Amino acid sequence: MIPSYFKSRNNDFTLIQGDCCEILKSFEFKFDMIFADPPYFLSSGGISVQSGKVVCVDKGDWDKTTTQEEIDNFNLSWLSECRKKLKPNGTIWISGTQHNIFSVANSLRKLGFKILNTITWAKTNPPPNISCRYFTHSTEFIIWARKEEKVPHFYNYELMKEINGSKQMTDVWNLPAIARWEKSCGKHPTQKPLSLLARILLASTNENSWILDPFNGGGTTGIACSLLKRKYLGIEKETEYLEISKNRRLELDNINTILEYRSKIKDLSFLENNIFLCEDSVDFDIRLFTQLRN
Secondary structure (H helix, E strand, C coil): CCCCCEECCCCCEEEEECCHHHHHCCCCCCEEEEEECCCCCCECCCEEEECCEEEECCCCHHHECCCHHHHHHHHHHHHHHHHHCEEEEEEEEEEECCCCHHHHHHHHHHHCCEEEEEEEEEECCCCCCCCCCCCCCCEEEEEEEECCCCCCCCCCHHHHHHHCCCCCCCCEEEECCCCHHHHECECCCCCCCHHHHHHHHHHHCCCCCEEEECCCCCCHHHHHHHHCCCEEEEEECCHHHHHHHHHHHHHCCCHHHHHHHHHHCHHHHHHHHHCCCCCCCCCCCHHHHHHHHC
16 A cells, blocks of 8 residues: 555545656556646756746756656656556646657657647746847646547536637636745745646546646645545655645635635636536535635
8 A cells, every 4th residue: 555645634635755657556546637747857057037036947856957868758658657547538638848848749649649739828927038039938838638549538618618708718828827825835846826727627527536646746736626626646756845735735624715715716716706507517516605705
């Protein structure tokens, strides 16, 4: 039995410490969906701007630039293990930038995944480009793929359309980077905003679905799962980030924190205000939400 680093009181949120490739080989459970934010391999001594200050972009040894062959082998390795842990109709989302996303796409094709979309996340508040020698980097990419070529996957089309003003949602998402309130327990250097993960979960999973994040980081995927009544397993090497994730989940033992977070997440706020529920979508328990808030 694999020891857990942390498990929530209702067993809907579990953290395991270790290397994802090794951990995934040690059990047979299969997941409905996987979200992965693997190393981008962009830490090369450059500089950027955060909160108005010039900072080094080196995020840690795990993100150091390596050879293209090593990057390709790494992506092929972890994606191969993840594929084994997906249900036949399961899907996977992988975020990245120009530094790694093409390698990820090639690995997906080699392993037999069917790429469904490449989402462009257009950040509404990107950091400035202080070199002034090229365009400001304001986007990241998120590949969505299903495990099997011919096995249908779940897509909550009607819900996405409703969120998008009764128009088909496109593959360009205008969402902000993480806000200050999302750093209450500390932050991971590549932390994703809850608004992004909430949309991904709403689009491709149902209530009580099992979600895996092999690169847990600061635990955003798991926090979004808890807010949306999904079940979560996160794998992470670094104790520092496991502690951040654990403390973020403990915050949600307070119902007022849950209500506050839901009100600040774009898509959840829209749903609460419009009381929109479709037959196959998650039951947000909006009536309870409203009663507690009042």
